[in-house]
Every structure is written in C-alpha cells, then in structure tokens.
Amino acid sequence: MSNYIIIDRRKDGSGKSIPNREKFLKRQRRAIADAVRKTIKNREIKDINKSGVKIKINKDSIEQPVFNKDYRTGVRTGTNPGNVIFESGDEIYKPEDGEGQGGQGGAGADGDGEDDFTFTLTKDEFIDYFFKDLELPNMVKSTLKRVKDYKNVRAGFSEQGNPSNLDLVRSMRNAIGRRAALKLPKKKRLKAMAAEIEELSAIDPRTEEQEVRLLQLLEDYAKLESRAKRIPFLDDNDLKYRVHKKIPNPANNAVMFCLMDVSGSMGSHEKDLAKRFFFLLYLFLECNYDMVEMRFIRYHHEAREVDEETFFYDRDSGGTIVSSAFDMVNDIIDNEYPLSDWNIYIAHASDGDNWGDDISVCQDAVSKVLPKVQYISYIEVCNENGFFYRGPGHTSEVAEMYHNLINQGKGKYIGMTAAAVYSQIYEAFVKLFKRG
Amino acid sequence: MNRDKLLPMQSEWTPQYIEQFTNEIDRIATEKYKLDVYPNQLEIITSEQMMDAYSSHGMPIFYNHWSFGKSFITTQKNYMSGNMNLAYEIVINSNPCISYLMEDNTLPMQALVIAHAAYGHNAVFKNNYLFKARTEADSILDFLSHAQKFIRDCEQKYGEAQVEYILDACHTLRYHAFDHHIRPEDLSKKRREQRQHDKDEADRLNVDEFWSSMDRLAESDGDVGLEKFKGFPEEPEENILQFIEKYSPNLELWQKEIVRIVRTTQEYFYPQMQTKVVNEGFATFMHYNIMHDLSDEGLVDEGFMLEILASHTGVVNQAPYYYPGVSINPYALGFNIFQDIKRICTDPTDEDRQWFPQLIGRDWIEVAKEAAFEHRDDSFIAQYLSPKVIRDMKLFNMVDDSDDSLISIPDIHNEQGYQAIREQLAKQHNILNLLPSIEVDDVQVRGDRTMTLAYTSEDGTWLDEDTATKTCMAVSALWGFDVVLLSRVEKDGEYYGSDEIMVKYSDVDPPF
Numbered sequence: 023m024s025n026y027i028i029i030d031r032r033k034d035g036s037g038k039s040i041p042n043r044e045k046f047l048k049r050q051r052r053a054i055a056d057a058v059r060k061t062i063k064n065r066e067i068k069d070i071n072k073s074g075v076k077i078k079i080n081k082d083s084i085e086q087p088v089f090n091k092d093y094r095t096g097v098r099t100g101t102n103p104g105n106v107i108f109e110s111g112d113e114i115y116k117p118e119d120g121e122g123q124g125g126q127g128g129a130g131a132d133g134d135g136e137d138d139f140t141f142t143l144t145k146d147e148f149i150d151y152f153f154k155d156l157e158l159p160n161m162v163k164s165t166l167k168r169v170k171d172y173k174n175v176r177a178g179f180s181e182q183g184n185p186s187n188l189d190l191v192r193s194m195r196n197a198i199g200r201r202a203a204l205k206l207p208k209k210k211r212l213k214a215m216a217a218e219i220e221e222l223s224a225i226d227p228r229t230e231e232q233e234v235r236l237l238q239l240l241e242d243y244a245k246l247e248s249r250a251k252r253i254p255f256l257d258d259n260d261l262k263y264r265v266h267k268k269i270p271n272p273a274n275n276a277v278m279f280c281l282m283d284v285s286g287s288m289g290s291h292e293k294d295l296a297k298r299f300f301f302l303l304y305l306f307l308e309c310n311y312d313m314v315e316m317r318f319i320r321y322h323h324e325a326r327e328v329d330e331e332t333f334f335y336d337r338d339s340g341g342t343i344v345s346s347a348f349d350m351v352n353d354i355i356d357n358e359y360p361l362s363d364w365n366i367y368i369a370h371a372s373d374g375d376n377w378g379d380d381i382s383v384c385q386d387a388v389s390k391v392l393p394k395v396q397y398i399s400y401i402e403v404c405n406e407n408g409f410f411y412r413g414p415g416h417t418s419e420v421a422e423m424y425h426n427l428i429n430q431g432k433g434k435y436i437g438m439t440a441a442a443v444y445s446q447i448y449e450a451f452v453k454l455f456k457r458g
Numbered sequence: 459m460n461r462d463k464l465l466p467m468q469s470e471w472t473p474q475y476i477e478q479f480t481n482e483i484d485r486i487a488t489e490k491y492k493l494d495v496y497p498n499q500l501e502i503i504t505s506e507q508m509m510d511a512y513s514s515h516g517m518p519i520f521y522n523h524w525s526f527g528k529s530f531i532t533t534q535k536n537y538m539s540g541n542m543n544l545a546y547e548i549v550i551n552s553n554p555c556i557s558y559l560m561e562d563n564t565l566p567m568q569a570l571v572i573a574h575a576a577y578g579h580n581a582v583f584k585n586n587y588l589f590k591a592r593t594e595a596d597s598i599l600d601f602l603s604h605a606q607k608f609i610r611d612c613e614q615k616y617g618e619a620q621v622e623y624i625l626d627a628c629h630t631l632r633y634h635a636f637d638h639h640i641r642p643e644d645l646s647k648k649r650r651e652q653r654q655h656d657k658d659e660a661d662r663l664n665v666d667e668f669w670s671s672m673d674r675l676a677e678s679d680g681d682v683g684l685e686k687f688k689g690f691p692e693e694p695e696e697n698i699l700q701f702i703e704k705y706s707p708n709l710e711l712w713q714k715e716i717v718r719i720v721r722t723t724q725e726y727f728y729p730q731m732q733t734k735v736v737n738e739g740f741a742t743f744m745h746y747n748i749m750h751d752l753s754d755e756g757l758v759d760e761g762f763m764l765e766i767l768a769s770h771t772g773v774v775n776q777a778p779y780y781y782p783g784v785s786i787n788p789y790a791l792g793f794n795i796f797q798d799i800k801r802i803c804t805d806p807t808d809e810d811r812q813w814f815p816q817l818i819g820r821d822w823i824e825v826a827k828e829a830a831f832e833h834r835d836d837s838f839i840a841q842y843l844s845p846k847v848i849r850d851m852k853l854f855n856m857v858d859d860s861d862d863s864l865i866s867i868p869d870i871h872n873e874q875g876y877q878a879i880r881e882q883l884a885k886q887h888n889i890l891n892l893l894p895s896i897e898v899d900d901v902q903v904r905g906d907r908t909m910t911l912a913y914t915s916e917d918g919t920w921l922d923e924d925t926a927t928k929t930c931m932a933v934s935a936l937w938g939f940d941v942v943l944l945s946r947v948e949k950d951g952e953y954y955g956s957d958e959i960m961v962k963y964s965d966v967d968p969p970f
Contacts (some may be wrong), residue, residue, distance in 0.1 A: 026480055026576070027497035027554075028473055032561060036506035039513050040531040045622070046527030086525055086629045087928035089913070089921060096919025101883040103786060104778020105854040105870055113864040140532045288916045365521040 046084075047147065058148065075148045078138040151316040174266040180339070183263025192204045196260040206253045207246040212238040215243050258440025278303060279313040279351050281331065283372030284320045285342040296371035297334055299401050299447050303369050319353060321347040327354075330359070343377045344420055348387035357395050368398040385423050392432055400424055402440040463756045465709045471565040476500070479569045486751050487577040491744070491823055494888055495580040496555040496595060502573065504560050508548065509533045511558060515727065518556060519602045519875035521609040521719065523625055544649060549575035550732070551583040553595040566758075573928075574746040578741030585831040586736070588729040589604035594817040605719040611711055616650055623968075624713050628699065628720035633893050635699035635724040646693045652655070669707050672903040694897035694912065697932070699724070701898050707907060708938020732834045732889050739792015739838075740830040746793070776851060792845045795838070799825050802844065809845055843883060845876045851880050860918075899944070904965070914948050920957065921945055930961040939963050 047054065057077040065112070076283065108114075179189065222236040274448050280300050282288070288296075305315065318333035319325055323347040328336070351368065359366060376384065390399070402421060417425070424438050465482065466475040480500070487493045513530035514520040528844070543629045550556040557575040559568050583589050605913075613621045627726050673692075695701045703717040732739065752758045776790040802810045803822035811818055817825055829842055855869040855878060869875035869882075885891055899912035911933070913921055926943060934941040945957040 026484065026500060028476060028480075028500045028502070029727060030473070032502060032504050034507070036504060036510050038507075038510040039527065041522045042513065042524065042527035043530055044527065045524040045618075046531065047523060048618075049524045049622070084528055086626065086924040086933075087895055088630055088633055089929050090925045091894050091915075091919045092922040093860075093919065095860050096915065097860070097917045098919070099882055100856050100858075101786070101853050101879055102856055103776050103784075103851045103853055104776070104780070105852040108867045108870055110872065110875060113866040114857070116863060116865055141526070148952045178798070184717070282901065403563055418916060424853035455695050 047143075048078055055144070056142075071400065073440060075145075075291075076140055077143055078140045081139050084139055086098035096175070108215045108423055132141040172343065175266055177265045179262045180265045181259070181261070181263070183265065187264040187266075189262050189264050192262040193256075193260050196254050196262060200260060201253060201255070204253050207250050212243070212246060212250065215239060215246070219243060273364060275315070276367060277317065278357055278367045279354075279368060280316060280318045281347045281351070281368065281370040281372075282318075282320050283322070283342055283344070283375070284336075285322045285373075285375065287373050288403075292371075292373060293334060293442065295403040295441050295447065298444060299371060299441070301367055301400075302447065303367065303399060318352055319347050321350075325350040335343065342375050343380050343389040344372070344374070344423075345380050345384035348384065350389055352387065352391050352394075357390070362393055368395055368397060370400045371403060372400075372420055373404065374420045376404045376419040376423070381419055381423050384420075385426060388423070388427060389432075392427070392435055395435065397435055397437065399437045400439070402438070404440065404442045460963055463464070464759060465624060465752070465757050466565065467702070467759050469564045469566075471563070471568050475565055476559070478564070480572055482752060482757055483569065483573050483748055486748050487573070487581075487700070487744070490751065491747075491827075493577055494745075495577060496553040496584050498576045498580065499554040499556045500576060501556055501558050502615060503571075504561055507535065508558060508560050509537060515723075517550060517599075519599060519606055521602075521606045521625075523629075524622065525629065536791050549579045549691075550599075551593055551595055551726075552598050552602055553584075555583060555595075557661070564765065565807050566762050567769065569752075570745055570749065570769060571769040574741045574745035577748070579737060579828075580745035581744070582740055582830055585827070585835075586729070586733060587617070587832055588732060588834050592729050593726050601722065604818060607724070608719065610780050612716065616712070623935070624716050627935045630929045630932040631699045632703075632720065633938075634896060635721045636695060636728050637700075638698050638890055645905055652763060655692065661768060665705060665707070668705065669876075669903075670739055685851050689902050690903045691757040691898060694899050696895070696897045697721075698896065698898055702933070702936050705901075705939055707746075707937065717732055729834075735792040735795075735835045736786040736797055736830055736833055736838050737792075737888060738788045739794075739796050742774060742789050742793040743796035743826065746797075746945060771790065780853075786967065791839075791851070793843075794828055794850065795842050796829070796848050798844050799829060801846075807846075813817070813844060814842075837885040840880060840884040840889055843880045845871075845873075848876055848879055853883065855882050856881055873961070896943075908942060909933065909943045910944060913943065913945045914953075916948060927959055927961065930959055932967050933964045934961045935966045936965075 054077055057079065058075070179192065181446050219236065219239050222232055222239065225232060228236065229245065230399075241279065278300075282293070282296055304316065316330070317327060318330055320333055321342070322341045323346070347370075355361075355366060388398070398422070402418060421438065421440075424436055428435075428436055428438075439446070466479055468475065480498075487495070491826075503514050509530060512533045513520070514526045521528070548824045555576065557571065557580075559571055563571065571844055574815045582593060584823075585886040589595075602865040609621060609625075691701070699717060699721045702712055703721060706714070709717065709780050749758075749763065749770075753763050774787070774793045776787045777784045800816070800822040802817050802819050803825055806814075829838060832842065852871055854867055854871065855875070857868060859866075859868045869878040871879070894913055895915070896913045898909060902908045902910075911930070913926075919945075930943050940963050941961045943959040943961075945959075946953040947955055
C-alpha cells in the first residue's frame with residue numbers, strides 16, 4: 023500500500039494567471055490601443071458596454087520565435103494513419119497549398135493557426151485603455167468604474183459586532199432572562215438569608231428546631247453563593263449588536279440627449295471627437311444609474327431625431343439653427359420624461375457656428391430647457407489644424423450664447439469646453455465632477 | 459453481482475468515496491502490477507484553477523511571463539467554447555506526485571484520473587530511465603519556487619521590461635537548451651559538476667578571467683598561439699543556452715541566473731517531450747486494466763464501466779490522415795502497442811513468434827513495465843511496434859520531396875512495408891529529428907567575439923528564414939556581440955551549400 027493524501031484546493035481560489043494575463047496585455051498596449059480606437063469607430067456606443075469588448079491582434083507581435091525548419095524545402099517523410107486506398111508505390115498530386123498531407127507533432131508549435139489572435143477585454147480593462155488614450159486623471163477613472171451607490175439600512179441583530187453598535191436594552195434583557203433561567207439567586211434573597219443566619223447564630227443556646235434551621239440555611243446559603251459566583255451577571259452570549267446591511271440605492275433613470283451640429287463644417291475628425299465625448303458621458307451615467315436612455319438629435323437648419331448609426335455616419339449639410347434642436351428636446355421631455363422619474367442630461371457638440379439671427383431665440387430655448395435638466399455639457403470641436411470655425415480668438419456664436427446664460431447665473435448647470443484633440447476631452451469631465 | 463461489495467456507484471463524488479476508490483486502485487496497482495510510485499497528492503481543483511495550471515506547463519508554481527498569459531487566454535476561449543475535455547491531463551513529475559482532480563468530474567471519472575495519472579504516469583516518472591537521469595522530482599517544486607521569487611525580485615530591482623527582455627530571449631532558445639548526445643552515465647557526472655559549478659559563486663566570475671586570458675592569448679602569442687589554439691569551442695556545442703550561460707561576456711550575474719532558470723526548467727521538461735507515447739500509452743494501459751480489474755472483482759457495476767469505456771474510447775481514438783490537422787495520437791499509438799504486448803505474451807500468433815521471439819511466454823506485466831521504463835518513444839516504437847498494430851492503424855509512409863510535384867507512398871501495411879513503417883514512425887518520434895540541429899560552431903575569441911552558429915541538415919531542409927533571423931537576434935541580445943548563422947547540408951562527411959544569416963548586435967532592439 024503506498025501512501026496518498028487528498029487536498030481540497032478549491033478555496034485557494036484561482037488567479038495565478040492574473041499576473042500573466044496582465045503582462046500579456048501590457049505587452050500589447052499599443053496593439054490594444056489601436057484595436058480599441060478602431061472598435062469605438064465601428065461599434066455602436068451601447069454595444070461597447072455589454073460583457074466586454076472583443077479585440078483582434080495580429081499574430082506576429084505575440085509569437086515567441088524559435089528555429090524552425092522550412093518544410094517547403096527538402097524531403098519530408100512521415101508515417102500516417104488510416105490508409106484505405108493507397109497501394110505501395112502510389113503517387114498522388116500535392117494538395118494546393120503545397121504542404122504534404124498529415125503531420126507530425128512538431129516541437130515549438132504555438133498558437134491558434136489563425137492569422138489574428140482574438141480575446142475579450144472586460145469592460146473595466148476596456149475603460150482603462152480608452153482612457154489611457156484620453157489621459158484622464160485617475161479620479162475620473164475611478165469614478166467611472168465605480169459600481170452603483172449603496173446605502174446602509176438596519177437589518178436586525180447579531181451576536182457579533184462593533185461595540186459602537188451594541189444594543190444595550192436588548193443585551194440587558196437577554197442577561198436578565200439568562201440569569202432567571204439559570205436561577206441566579208437574587209441579591210435580596212441572599213441578603214435576607216445572611217441576615218437570618220446572623221440572627222440565628224446570635225441566639226445561644228438554640229433550640230433543636232433553630233439548629234436544624236440554621237444548618238439548613240448555611241447549606242442553602244453556601245449552595246446559592248457558589249451558584250451566584252458561577253453565573254455571571256453579563257455574559258458574552260447576552261450581547262446583541264445592531265446589524266447594518268448595504269443595499270443598492272434604488273437608482274433612478276437617466277436620459278441623455280445627444281445633440282450634434284451636422285452642418286457642412288463638421289468633418290469626420292470633428293464627429294470623431296464628438297463621438298468620444300458622448301461615449302464618456304454615457305459611461306458615466308451608466309455607472310451611476312440603472313437605466314440610461316439615449317436620444318440622438320441632429321440638426322442643421324432643422325432638427326431631426328435619429329438612431330445612433332445615422333447620427334454619426336449620415337452625411338448631411340445645410341446651415342445651422344441650434345434653437346431647432348433645443349425646441350425638439352423640450353418637446354420630447356414634456357411628452358415623455360416626467361421630471362420626477364428622470365434625470366436628464368444634454369450633451370451638445372458643435373463647431374460653434376450658428377445662424378446669426380437665431381442666437382437670442384436659441385438662448386430662450388435653452389433657458390426653457392435648463393430648469394428641467396441636471397446638466398448641459400457643451401463641447402466645441404474644431405478641425406485637425408486646431409482652428410475653430412471662426413478662427414482663434416473669436417468666440418463662436420454658440421459659445422457666446424452659453425456665456426450669456428452663464429452670466430445670468432445659470433452657470434451651475436452648464437459646462438463648456440473645446441477640444442481639438444482627444445486628450446482635451448477630459449476637461450469636460452473635470453468640469454462635470456468639480457461641480458459635484 | 460454481489461452488490462454489497464460494490465464501491466459507491468454514485469455520479470457525485472465525496473472525499474470519502476474518492477478515498478475508497480483510491481484504496482482499491484492502489485491495492486491493485488501495487489499488488490497486482492507491483493508499481494513503484496511516489497506518494498500521491500491528489501488535489502481537488504476548480505475548472506478555473508485547471509485553466510491556470512494548463513497555462514503554465516501544468517506546474518503549480520512557475521515564473522510569470524506574458525506567454526503564459528496568452529496561453530491562458532487561449533485555454534479560456536477553448537474551454538468556454540466547449541473544445542476542452544481532457545480531464546486527466548495534469549500530473550506533475552514531483553515527489554510527492556501531484557495529480558489534479560477537477561471538481562466537475564463525476565466519481566467514475568475521478569477514479570479514471572487516479573488510475574491514469576496517480577498510478578500510470580507516476581510510475582513512469584519514478585522508474586523511466588530518462589526521467590531518472592534528467593529530472594529531480596524531490597527538488598523541482600522548491601526550485602520553481604526559488605525561480606519565481608528570484609525573477610520577481612529582479613523585476614523589482616531592474617524593471618519588468620529588462621527581465622522580460624532576457625526571458626523572451628531565453629525562450630526563443632528553449633529547444634536548444636539540452637545535451638542530447640550524452641550517455642546517462644556521463645549525464646549524471648555532468649550534472650554533479652554542474653551542481654558544483656552552480657554552487658560555486660566564484661566560478662562565474664571566472665568568465666571574465668576567461669575572456670581576459672583569451673585577449674592576452676590573442677595579443678601575445680601571435681603565430682605561435684595560432685597553432686596551439688584549436689578554436690573555441692573545441693567541439694560544437696548543441697546546448698546553446700548553456701554555452702551562453704557559461705561564456706557570455708555580456709550578461710550580468712542576475713541575468714545569467716535567469717538563463718540558468720530557463721535552462722533548468724527546460725531540462726526538466728525534456729523527458730516529457732521524449733516520452734509522450736510511452737508515458738500516455740502506459741498510463742492509458744494502466745487505467746484500462748485497473749478499471750477492468752475493478753469490474754472483474756465485482757467492485758464496480760456496468761453503469762460505471764460504460765462511462766469509463768466511453769471516455770477511454772474517446773481518448774484512444776485515431777482519426778485518419780485526411781482529417782485536417784490530424785497527427786498520430788500518442789494515446790492511441792501507445793495504448794495499442796501496450797495492449798499488443800499483452801497479447802503477444804499471452805496469446806501469440808505465428809507472426810508474433812517470428813517478430814518477437816523474446817517476448818513469447820513472458821509475464822506481460824513485466825514486459826509492459828520494461829517497455830515503459832527502459833525506453834523513450836523512438837526506441838519503444840522501434841522495439842515493440844508490431845505488424846498487427848500497423849495493420850489495425852492502417853499506417854503508411856508518405857514522402858514529400860519539395861522538388862517533386864508528386865507525393866509518393868512507398869510503404870503500406872503489408873509484409874513488404876512493416877519494417878520501413880516501423881523505422882519511420884520511430885524516427886519521427888525522436889525529438890532530434892524534429893528539432894533543427896543547430897550548434898555553436900565557433901566564437902571569434904581573438905576578434906570581435908562574433909558567434910557562429912551552424913545548422914546542419916541531412917535531407918536538404920533549410921531553416922525558415924524569418925524565424926531564424928528573429929531567433930538570432932535573441933542570441934545576439936544574450937551574447938552581446940554579432941551572430942552568424944550558417945546553413946548547410948551534410949552528405950558523407952562533406953558540407954554543401956552554405957547559406958548565411960548575419961545579425962549585428964547593433965541592430966538588436968534594447969528593452970524599452
């Protein structure tokens with residue numbers, strides 16, 4: 023009989039591969055960043071969120087080379103199984119790819135055999151890479167990755183806990199009950215007995231009756247006294263602590279209105295900047311609310327609600343009348359989103375241009391909407407050369423309009439920023455969080 | 459069937475049931491088959507932990523590297539898509555011998571794993587000559603623990619990028635870290651010397667002295683030195699990684715230790731690479747026989763055997779050559795040969811008497827153990843592959859000459875073909891034939907310290923240029939100087955046709 027032992031390792035948990043996986047991801051940083059960028063361009067904002075993102079990397083960058091024979095050269099002989107048709111001396115044409123049939127277990131065979139290596143980034147990992155691109159400060163990152171809000175509610179009692187949570191009344195009540203159950207002699211009784219003993223002892227001589235009584239008392243007293251010593255006044259088991267449980271905050275719902283200027287002056291670079299901005303806002307809301315709806319409104323000289331695909335990719339042109347968009351938002355809110363149930367956000371992206379006469383009208387439209395929303399985030403995008411539509415140093419009409427509103431004291435609900443490159447988009451978020 | 463005798467015939471296992479089965483399996487293995495095994499450590503793990511194990515060569519502890527991360531991701535994908543089902547594949551060559559039992563396995567499967575891994579594989583680890591000569595089961599886990607810690611410390615001290623750089627370079631030479639052509643007796647002597655060398659810290663510093671003396675020789679002796687000096691190395695060195703470890707003028711002590719770690723772990727895995735058929739064959743053969751013994755003794759019922767046989771059949775299945783990506787299944791080949799050994803010993807035909815006269819009438823258990831313990835794959839096949847197994851598996855030889863537009867089939871499973879098939883099958887299980895033969899041929903000790911590697915081919919096969927160049931860059935990174943790779947064909951002692959790849963150390967990317 024040889025000896026053996028059985029060890030249950032399941033509680034040790036897994037995770038030995040975590041540092042290896044991290045090392046792998048680190049090594050592929052650049053490749054993953056590229057893949058992430060492509061993913062954002064090609065995927066719907068909502069899709070990016072579910073159960074992680076699939077990333078494809080070209081295989082070449084993740085192989086460990088070894089010395090390999092080139093089997094397209096030389097003579098290759100192999101023994102193969104399962105012959106049902108060949109006779110000795112047969113000759114067959116080579117299959118199209120030029121390689122011989124069958125195979126031998128090759129040393130150094132790594133990898134899938136496909137051209138690309140695919141794997142899935144979790145949502146957190148994806149956010150990490152996305153933000154590395156944007157260079158967001160860590161505070162923002164942790165806020166966005168945060169799970170829902172929790173609140174503490176009372177949830178009964180427990181035998182263990184923090185002294186600060188000790189429930190005195192309950193504990194004492196328990197102690198009394200225990201003492202009663204264990205028949206802890208009451209102090210009064212003991213005192214009375216002691217008094218009687220003293221009294222009887224003092225009597226001299228004692229009658230037989232008194233003697234018996236005294237002896238009985240002494241015996242009883244001794245018993246009770248020792249019991250009293252054994253039964254503690256307060257026992258650990260008596261103590262009761264209040265218990266608090268964390269439950270998720272019944273999250274409210276949020277809706278985000280994405281407004282984008284799609285006049286001729288908004289090129290693909292500007293739209294790409296805008297898309298990232300919208301995506302970040304969406305992630306922020308997604309982390310803080312149970313349900314986030316998105317409504318997409320494009321406008322040039324008139325506003326139109328569309329789906330996400332059309333919102334970003336459809337070509338359009340025309341002049342720009344911003345107020346049309348805000349009027350539409352107003353209507354939708356009034357009809358579909360009762361303020362008691364919804365937290366409303368507006369994200370507005372444009373290049374700043376607006377039809378001249380529209381400014382004051384627009385201001386009114388925005389003012390009408392302002393009290394109904396949590397926040398309006400305005401981002402002005404400019405082209406790759408870094409110039410705003412009107413050139414540097416000139417405030418655009420839209421920016422001017424927002425400034426006016428801010429000067430009127432509505433600044434708490436409006437955030438403005440401009441971005442020419444990806445890394446500037448974070449400013450919007452710093453503003454958003456500074457507020458609250 | 460006496461149902462009272464039955465072991466627990468449940469689908470769900472409990473530690474007690476496993477114990478009951480192990481006791482019986484152990485009894486049969488040690489009493490009937492007289493298997494000498496290391497003490498067993500059966501570890502119950504989750505499927506996630508199994509994936510962890512799969513990703514780092516199955517070892518419970520290993521140094522960290524991105525290639526294992528990639529391997530883990532691949533394993534995870536395969537498992538999630540239902541492609542993985544090898545429940546009895548992870549067992550460690552260590553003392554005690556660690557076998558993994560996945561928690562999801564049914565009780566019959568656990569019994570199978572135990573018979574297969576904890577007794578079959580265990581016996582090979584402890585008794586096969588190659589394992590005995592080249593691995594130290596008693597100390598491997600301690601060594602790996604030291605390795606992991608050392609590498610982590612280096613990452614702290616010198617940076618992750620630096621460590622990864624060295625590890626990556628070492629990994630490209632992982633199949634050139636062995637002494638193939640060494641007799642077991644010489645090997646143990648060499649390992650004793652190596653152990654001494656390793657312990658001797660001062661010894662390593664002698665490398666600098668070595669190079670200084672070489673420089674002095676170059677300067678002072680002039681022509682006189684040229685005659686006496688036979689070139690360095692005197693004999694071509696096939697263990698490239700060890701050569702670098704010993705002689706590299708460029709590596710720091712900590713880097714050399716990392717090279718030693720990679721080399722030592724590769725040496726540890728070497729027997730497993732050379733005994734796939736023997737090891738899996740014997741383990742399968744053991745689990746098959748032990749399970750049948752349990753049934754014969756009335757300890758398990760038909761339902762149990764049904765499940766066992768279903769799994770067993772899947773494992774020894776050999777798909778025919780025209781299936782894409784098919785290769786010889788070591789489980790199938792090994793099991794078939796061992797089963798055949800049993801048949802030849804106990805119930806031989808005339809053909810067997812002709813081919814295996816020395817086996818007739820012998821105790822099949824003894825012969826099976828002899829075959830498993832005294833051989834590696836190529837000698838095992840060369841000695842024991844019978845015409846019957848060749849017929850059963852319908853083996854045939856195929857020749858693919860790259861200069862020819864046709865593939866020829868010289869030998870099939872008939873009288874004329876058996877010998878040639880057996881020879882070829884043995885040959886393709888010799889790792890020396892699969893790995894390109896590359897040696898350190900020369901080092902310019904008197905000059906710019908260029909290292910010349912030589913690839914020698916017998917059948918006209920050249921190296922794949924792309925991977926060869928990349929690998930030479932790794933060699934150069936470790937060596938610290940230029941590297942030249944010669945490729946030539948050897949015929950009748952002469953070398954023909956020399957291709958050359960040159961890598962300049964200045965072209966090698968430093969770690970960033």
